[in-house]
Amino acid sequence: MTLVKTLFASSALATLASGVAMADPALIYDLGGKFDKSFNEAAYNGAKRWTEETGGSYKELEMQSEAQREQALRRLAETGANPIVMTGFAFSDVLTKIAPDYPDTKFAIIDMVVDQPNVQSVVFTEEQGSYLAGVMAGVKSETDVVGFIGGMDIPLIHKFECGYAQGFKSIKPEGKVLINYTGTTPAAWNDPVKGSELAKAQKSQGADVIYAAAGGTGIGVLQAAADEGILSVGVDSNQNHLHPGQVLTSMVKRVDNAVYDAFLAGTDLEPGVKVMDLAAGGVGVAIDDNNQALITPDVQAALDDAAAKIQSGEIEVHDYMADSSCPVQ
Structure with missing residues (x-):
């Protein structure tokens, strides 16, 4: 049986305030919820795998508001949780x-670099995985118009957008990529209704494949795409099963591996920057029974060619965050 010490909202802080010494690792989810079927859930799956393989226990906390970040993180450290893993760039300032203040505690942050001697920063080459999704969309698109719907309008999500556009344009140089974001605050990650509305609007403009990089908001995008009879691309976790036969693929970020590795390392967690790229299996596209029928020989050939060239260095996918620009837009 897996052991999880779940901490929620104000009760979480009350529990932490008791000051009972604990040596368990801890996982703090970002806004959007533990079971968002995307980023946070991928983190949970890594922690779950660690408990199943080791029999260990860990503490977890679902963020309910921005105001909780510092208090929760500080109290976790004070109670001896080690290491403490947090999902998302929004934890960087805190x-x-x-x-x-806690030099003996190891921390790991996913999706942002924090330069401290006791912090491991885990970053992914989302642009590489998104390029592959764009290649697949380019082969499958019959209208030569595809869509991208991002969550919060921030540089990190522009990495997904730009990589996808590069991959699509490698197949359809004259094709068009429609781009929308759902907001500029953290609420943008959890608005499936807005995601659905944007997907329908893009479909009305000709898009027949829509990539959602929007956390829980993406659930609405995938649902609308299925309802409208077009294809979608999931993100972070494998979302192919949500609408079998209508999700072309999912750009998978192995957030689960990042959490699993951090928990396994424990207090020996190595500080510094850990890059999880395509070659290291950190990103990729999901193919399974739910989308296998969509992966025709021409799709597979284009995918295999692009993946091989990215790993060899022949194709260098531009990282939007390197200079805040995208060469195909």
Whole structure:
């Protein structure tokens, strides 16, 4: 039986405030919820795998508001949780402030670099995985118009957008990529109704494949695409099963591996930047029984060719965050 010490909202902070010494690792989910079928759920799956394989226990906390970040993180550190893993760039400022106060505690942050001697920063080459999704969309699109719907309008999500556009344009140089974001605040990650509305609007403009990089909001995008009879691309976790035969693929970020590896390392977690790229299996596209029928020989050939060239260095996918630009837009 897996052991999870689940901490929620105000009760979480009350539990932490008791000051009972604990040596368990801890996982803090970002806004959007543990079971968002995307980023947070991928993190949960990594922790779950660790408990199943080791019999260990861990603490977890679902963020309910921005105001909780510092208090929760500080109290976790004070109770001895080690290492403490957090999902999402939004923890970066708080972690930068707190990490020096707890030099004996190891921290891991996913999707942002925090330069502290007790912090491991895990970053992914989302642009590489998104390029592959774009290649697949380019082969499958019959209208030569595809869509991208991002969650919060931030540079990190532009990495997904730009990589996808590059991959699509490698197949359809004259094709068009429609782009929308659902907001500029963290609420953008959890608005499936808005995601659905944007997907329908893009379909009305000719898009026949829509990539959602929007956390829980993406659930609405995938649902609308299925309802409208077009294809979608999931993100972070494998979302192919949500609408079998209508999700072309999912750009998978192995957030689960990042959490699993951090928990396994325990207090020996190595600080510094850990890059999880295509060659290391950190990103990729999901093919399974739910989308196998969509992966025709021409799709597979284009996918295999692009993946091989990215790993060999022949194709260098531009990273939007390197210079805040995208060469195909």
